[in-house]
Amino acid sequence: MRKNTIDLQEKLQELLLAQRDNFLQGKVADYIPALASVKPDLMGISVATIDGQVFGAGDYQHPFSIQSISKVFGLVMAMNRIGDSIWQRVRMEPSGQPFNSIIQLEWEKGIPRNPVINAGAILVSDILTSHFSASKLAFLSFVRKLAENDNIYVDNQVYLSELKHGNLNAALAYLMKSFGNIEAEIPDVLSHYFTQCSISMSCEQLAKSLLFLANKGIDPRTKETICTARNAHKVNAILSTSGMYDQSGEFAFSVGLPAKSGVGGGVIAIVPGYGVICTWSPPLNNYGNSVVGMNLMADITEELGLSIYY
Structure with a gap:
């Protein structure tokens, strides 16, 4: 090199x-x-x-x-917390579809193709929400620690905009819930997901x-x-x-x-x-x-x- x-x-x-x-x-x-x-x-x-x-x-x-760069941090946190059992709920294959495709998720019975498309990252957010008592704070603290900067923040304007216009992400979450692949309450999962994306x-x-x-x-x-x-x-x-x-x-x-x-x-x-x-x-x-x-x-x-x- x-x-x-x-x-x-x-x-x-x-x-x-x-x-x-x-x-x-x-x-x-x-x-x-x-x-x-x-x-x-x-x-x-x-x-x-x-x-x-x-x-x-x-x-x-x-x-x-x-x-979506936040998905990298979330994946590391989830793997650290639950180990290889994560791969029973999300695959590791390329999707070949748009990052927010709902059709593929239905075909594959609520199991996302990988953890860095939206459905996969929402599934990871469910893991974090279910395994941390304050997952949003834990996520932000993890990022701040890695960056060695306690001033990193969540942009509330972006968060509220995501929350208001996140209907397709909500649909992905509810579809996975219908297949039994989401454990926490959907509003809590989406709140975590939109929070991490708004950093x-x-x-x-x-x-x-x-x-x-x-x-x-x-x-x-x-x-x-x-x-x-x-x-x-x-x-x-x-x-x-x-x-x-x-x-x-x-x-x-x-x-x-x-x-x-x-x-x-x-x-x-x-x-x-x-x-x-x-x-x-x-x-x-x-x-x-x-x-x-x-x-x-x-x-x-x-x-x-x-x-x-x-």
Whole structure:
């Protein structure tokens, strides 16, 4: 790998400037009205390495709604709490369908195809709601600890917007409940799910908080074991096959890293043994992935030789 052959700070700035007009190609998410007002020309990139370095360019310290990136944290918490029994209730296969598909969930009798589509993440939220006395606080505390920042917060405006316009997610939850695959009360499960999606973080905070997945489950800064090496492997495998929804195959082809996107415009990518990359640009393509984020990930992976398939 060519990781250390260039000035990374200078390269991030260069790559970001090359994307300055590409936000016009996408559209900011508007099905959650609170996200529709975000300025489309904001963009940032940050790289955190397991040897303690953090680099960034653009709006990399500007907080944004992490949305589905929160599913990574939830999955780790659920795996830590109930172990491999989680895989009796959710599969680990790519869906090949939109991230909020209800048709596939009905076909498969209320068992989500994987934990990073909406149905799967709602199922994970049920596990957390059922196994933590205050799951929303536990989730926020977990994220704050990983990011080493107690100021990370839940954006209440986004939360209320999600709650008001989350009918399809509610339908997914009630369908799983009808098949006996949701244990807690649906309003409690949805409240947890919408809360975790409404957390605001910056590229820098996200990159630092997920370093343990690049280091076999161990936080390289504190040396604390966040999850087992085996569970880190499982999470990264799921992100490789399903983290970019039904554009996951294209992302693996063009970038080649475990990754997760969110409709707030964020994308995180894990580079095992090296670190974490996080990009942010709100306008999305037709798959719900950031246009600029996809471009930046492809460019930096190529420049630094970071693909796990090299």
